[in-house]
Amino acid sequence: MSIQDNLGVSLTKRGISRRSFLKFCTAMASMMALPPSAAYAMAETLAKTRRQSVIWLSFQECTGCTESLTRSHSPTLEGLIFDIISLxxxxxxxxxxxxxxxxxREQAMKDNYGKYILIVDGSIPTLHGGVYSTIAGISNxxxxxxxxxxxxxxxxxGTCATYGGIPKANPNPTGAVSVSNIIKDKPIINVSGCPPIPTVITGVLAHVLTFGIPDLDEHGRPKAFYGNTIHDRCYRRPFYDQGKFAKTFDDEGARNGWCLYELGCKGPTTYNACATEKWNEGTSFPIQSGHGCLGxxxxxxWDKGSFYKPLSASTWNSTETLAAAAVGGVAVGAIAAVVTRSRQDKITEGK
Incomplete structure (x- = not known):
């Protein structure tokens, strides 16, 4: 398949009909909370688009982000995305x-200068000139x-590229930082998660290719996927509002699917699409599998840790108010929303 082929031609060569492609675009538009008309605009734009040159750099990372993306199924949205781009x-x-x-890499940079998309996973070591991670003798x-x-x-x-992740965790021996700590003159879209959900990665790429840079939150993340907390969309939320919490991972409450808040779930302060997009062909996500969100x-x-302590004991300042409301089941959702927003405001002020 030639990079000069537009997407419409390349999909036809693979035997993918316009109807199937339109279904794909409809699914992508729905996933990103776009209006139905956006599906047609996406289909028309992408069909005329030449395969986008993409350079993917992997630095201090575990390859988990790539592993996540390759856990695709058939037919796969990820496969269609990789027909759109030239990796x-x-x-x-x-x-x-x-x-x-x-x-x-050098040829792709030369041939597509000013036009290619750069994807980065992994943090960047900066201590001692960045000698702690090199590729072909070149520092990250x-x-x-x-x-x-x-x-x-x-x-x-991934969280390593967006925030520094685990390599940046205390004591950060390599001086690891995020991409945005280094690059200041380019638009950067942060797709956080350890690792991110495959359809979130491909959904962001589809939006960039079709409509440009998506609407971003205060941390540079697409609001379409990071606009709500996991807690907001969690199927266990009704139990939280009723004050029904599992006390251990194998008690009656846990077996009945009660809220995992008291076991340290970070869903109320974590913005992601896990509860809606899920993993493994939309099969499940950590909370559905019986484990609280790590945030x-x-x-x-990672530095915040305390994964098995409730937020009231490890993160939030207004612990007594929230804990009392949680136990009594009184307007917990409203109080949680206020406390969550307060926490985010403090994070923003501390930038």
Whole structure:
């Protein structure tokens, strides 16, 4: 398939009908909370679009973000997205290695200067000139700066790239930082999560290719996926409002699907689409599997720790008010919303 082919041509070559493509666009528009008319606009725009050059850099990371994306199913939205783009460089997925791999990156930068999308996963070590992680003898720091110069936009994938993640956690021996700490002159879209949900990654790419940069929240995340807390959409929310909480992971409450708040669930302060998009073909997500949310899409989630202590004991200042309301089941949702927003405001003020 030639990079010069537009998407309509390339999909036809693969035997994918316009009807099937329109279904795909409708699903993507719905997933991003766009109006029905956006599906047709997306289909028309993408069908005429040449395959977008994408360079994917992986720095201090565990490959979990790539692993997440490759956990696709058939037929797959991810497969259609990768028909839309030309993935010209990716450490894990590319066939080339050594000199040939770096030549591919350099050629893609030259041929598509000012037009390619740069995707980055992993944090960037900065201590001692960034010597703690290098590729082809080039530090992650220098490679990011070099590759970002010609990028039209940058998508930081995963909590390591968006906030520094686990490599940045105390005592941060490599001086790890996020992409936005280094690059200041390019639009950056943060797709946080450890790792992010596959359809969130592809949904963001579809939006960038069709409509440009999506509406972002205060942390640079697309509001379509990070506009609500997991708690807001959690199927256990009614139990929270009723004051019904599991006390251990194997008690009667846990077996009955009661709220995991008292077991340390961070859903009330975590903004992500886990409760709606879910994982493994939409099968489940951590809370549905019986484990509380760790808050992995929020800044510094690892340092905050206390994964099995309720928020009232580890994070929130207004602990007594919230705990009392939770036990009594009185207007818990309203109080939680106020406390959550207060916490976010404090985070913003502390930037």
């Amino acid at each position: 010209d460089y990716h450490h894990t997925l590319q066939a080339a290695s050594g000199t040939a791999a770096e030549a591919a 720091l220098d490679m990011l700066k070099e590759t970002a110069k010609g990028a039209a936009a940058i998508v930081a994938v 992995c899409s929020e800044p510094d989630f």
